[in-house]
Amino acid sequence: MNDPSGRARKTALTSYDILQTSAEPGYDDLVALATQICDTPVGLISFVSSDRQWFKARIGFAPCETPLSQSVCAHALAEGEILIIPDLTLDPRTRDNTLVTGEPFIRFYAGAVLKAANGVAIGTLCVIDTVPRPDGLTPQQRSGLQALARQVMSQLELRRAIGERDRALTLSDEARDALQISEERFRLSSRATTDVMWDWDREGDAFHWDGALTRVYGHVASIVAPTAAWWFERIHPEDRERVRRRVLGAHESGSRWADAYRFQRADGSYADVLNQAFLIRNKAGRVVRMTGVMLDNSARVAADEHQTLLNHELSHRLKNTLAMVQAIAAQTLRNAASLDDARDALLRRLIALGKAHDILLASNTEQAGMEAVIRGALALHDNQQAGRFRIDGPALEIGPKAALALALMIHELATNAAKYGSLSTETGHVGIRWRIEEADDAPQVRLGWTEEGGPPVTAPTRAGFGTRLIERGLAGTIGGVVKLAYHPSGVVCDLVAPLAGFQEKVEILN
Amino acid sequence: MGKIVLKPTALIVEDENITRMETVDIFADAGFEVIEAWTGDMALRLLENSPHIEVVFTDVRMPGRVDGIHLAQLIAQRWPETAVMVCSGPVTFRPRALPDKARFFPKPFSLSEVSATARALVA
Numbered sequence: 001m002n003d004p005s006g007r008a009r010k011t012a013l014t015s016y017d018i019l020q021t022s023a024e025p026g027y028d029d030l031v032a033l034a035t036q037i038c039d040t041p042v043g044l045i046s047f048v049s050s051d052r053q054w055f056k057a058r059i060g061f062a063p064c065e066t067p068l069s070q071s072v073c074a075h076a077l078a079e080g081e082i083l084i085i086p087d088l089t090l091d092p093r094t095r096d097n098t099l100v101t102g103e104p105f106i107r108f109y110a111g112a113v114l115k116a117a118n119g120v121a122i123g124t125l126c127v128i129d130t131v132p133r134p135d136g137l138t139p140q141q142r143s144g145l146q147a148l149a150r151q152v153m154s155q156l157e158l159r160r161a162i163g164e165r166d167r168a169l170t171l172s173d174e175a176r177d178a179l180q181i182s183e184e185r186f187r188l189s190s191r192a193t194t195d196v197m198w199d200w201d202r203e204g205d206a207f208h209w210d211g212a213l214t215r216v217y218g219h220v221a222s223i224v225a226p227t228a229a230w231w232f233e234r235i236h237p238e239d240r241e242r243v244r245r246r247v248l249g250a251h252e253s254g255s256r257w258a259d260a261y262r263f264q265r266a267d268g269s270y271a272d273v274l275n276q277a278f279l280i281r282n283k284a285g286r287v288v289r290m291t292g293v294m295l296d297n298s299a300r301v302a303a304d305e306h307q308t309l310l311n312h313e314l315s316h317r318l319k320n321t322l323a324m325v326q327a328i329a330a331q332t333l334r335n336a337a338s339l340d341d342a343r344d345a346l347l348r349r350l351i352a353l354g355k356a357h358d359i360l361l362a363s364n365t366e367q368a369g370m371e372a373v374i375r376g377a378l379a380l381h382d383n384q385q386a387g388r389f390r391i392d393g394p395a396l397e398i399g400p401k402a403a404l405a406l407a408l409m410i411h412e413l414a415t416n417a418a419k420y421g422s423l424s425t426e427t428g429h430v431g432i433r434w435r436i437e438e439a440d441d442a443p444q445v446r447l448g449w450t451e452e453g454g455p456p457v458t459a460p461t462r463a464g465f466g467t468r469l470i471e472r473g474l475a476g477t478i479g480g481v482v483k484l485a486y487h488p489s490g491v492v493c494d495l496v497a498p499l500a501g502f503q504e505k506v507e508i509l510n
Numbered sequence: 511m512g513k514i515v516l517k518p519t520a521l522i523v524e525d526e527n528i529t530r531m532e533t534v535d536i537f538a539d540a541g542f543e544v545i546e547a548w549t550g551d552m553a554l555r556l557l558e559n560s561p562h563i564e565v566v567f568t569d570v571r572m573p574g575r576v577d578g579i580h581l582a583q584l585i586a587q588r589w590p591e592t593a594v595m596v597c598s599g600p601v602t603f604r605p606r607a608l609p610d611k612a613r614f615f616p617k618p619f620s621l622s623e624v625s626a627t628a629r630a631l632v633a
Contacts, residue, residue, distance in 0.1 A: 319599030
């Protein structure tokens with residue numbers, strides 16, 4: 001074995017002394033729970049050695065080991081936390097695998113990576129289906145599978161700790177130190193997660209939480225009553241009866257219980273938790289113990305909710321942008337002399353709009369620099385002559401609405417100038433200057449467009465869409481006033497608008 | 511004897527300027543006298559100060575205290591004779607929140623459908 005990760009894996013596997021051991025109920029139960037949560041016919045705990053993968057526990061799969069060439073899990077080790085392949089026939093890593101191309105024709109694979117305390121990946125807890133699953137796992141199934149994978153590691157750590165303890169008890173003081181180290185290792189490995197392990201001795205109603213309860217939820221040991229009643233009181237009132245019913249239902253029959261509910265933190269707020277447990281029965285079949293793990297799913301739930309909101313916001317903005325483009329197209333057609341004119345004018349307007357969008361998207365703050373927006377809108381009209389555009393003003397970040405409207409306004413001014421004004425000659429130029437002024441109540445922005453060096457201009461006989469965009473596009477959006485004057489020396493356009501209007505942000509997720 | 515034909519009045523409520531410009535033109539072409547507002551609050555002031563507005567066409571999400579849904583509800587209570595047309599991107603509200611008589615148009619909307627509906631409402 002030449003690769004370092006392979007060597008580290010071999011060392012880790014040797015330290016757990018797990019390969020070729022016989023089946024144990026603890027591991028079988030975890031696999032059963034994984035197939036139940038993920039609703040699959042097949043579940044495996046697989047350890048990947050140098051040339052084979054070996055299964056500590058398996059459901060729905062006959063061989064106890066396979067060559068590495070048939071291992072999907074080996075790919076999961078490279079993946080980090082979890083590998084989900086919705087359709088194994090479509091993935092280049094697995095489509096030629098003989099378990100895919102032949103019996104048992106496996107199609108869907110999800111494997112949570114088993115990591116030793118030192119971070120080395122040694123295998124997976126995986127579930128497999130014989131039909132593809134385009135949607136993979138739900139967020140709950142995914143986090144459930146990962147929680148169970150951590151439980152597999154806890155079992156391995158515990159197994160190693162017990163082995164070391166047994167040896168230590170029969171050996172010297174030196175070995176006793178090793179016991180301390182191994183117990184410390186177990187304590188540290190369970191501290192590294194946000195999972196809280198608990199154990200309920202039902203006979204004596206003794207309920208024990210591990211230290212993570214304090215770390216994750218803030219409940220200090222001194223105020224935690226060691227009873228099931230204390231646990232139930234921390235469950236959100238709306239969830240409590242349902243949880244109680246399901247726990248009692250699991251006591252009637254079955255060996256496992258799992259539920260998701262809201263659990264109160266010490267500060268009174270609630271965490272979304274996923275709680276799973278094994279039920280241990282006496283010979284008469286009565287439940288004497290429940291032992292489980294409660295994991296904090298809040299971050300996942302909050303991320304899902306945020307994602308939903310963002311998708312919704314995106315959809316809303318897309319519809320609004322489409323409505324705006326629709327209006328621009330309709331207005332362009334309404335005012336056009338010919339279809340060719342309309343096509344050209346529409347394309348140029350959409351390009352100007354698109355450039356402003358680019359500038360807005362380039363910053364993550366949904367703001368755009370005034371100068372960048374103006375230069376973007378003028379790009380179509382630049383003949384590369386020095387001094388064509390004389391742009392001058394203080395740095396000013398403006399909001400998305402103002403940026404789009406400003407881009408369209410500048411584009412229309414430049415379009416007119418190119419047809420009739422100073423940009424229709426090689427030497428004509430335009431000054432675009434702005435400054436911030438203190439007005440009576442609030443600061444305002446004064447923006448001037450001044451054409452020079454072109455032919456004499458006269459006012460157009462009718463105001464088309466372009467003129468409306470100049471006079472009302474930006475001013476109507478941010479509450480300003482526009483004066484458009486056709487001086488014989490060239491067009492002059494002055495806009496005065498409140499700075500607050502220029503900088504207004506779109507409320508997100510309201 | 512000559513007949514005086516009074517144009518019906520439509521109020522367009524839309525915060526996006528170019529969209530509002532086009533909507534105003536659609537209603538003007540459909541034979542309406544058009545007034546416009548860019549917030550729900552501004553629309554309420556116009557409703558309070560105008561003698562008669564036959565149709566209100568409003569966006570849903572707008573800056574200010576009164577959004578399009580709230581505006582539609584207020585109009586149904588205070589100006590029951592006024593027809594309400596509501597347009598929006600994705601439907602973000604419970605359909606029950608809209609008054610029974612209000613008509614809904616998803617964005618982007620069909621120009622001819624909006625125009626035909628507006629004309630039918632005042633026929």
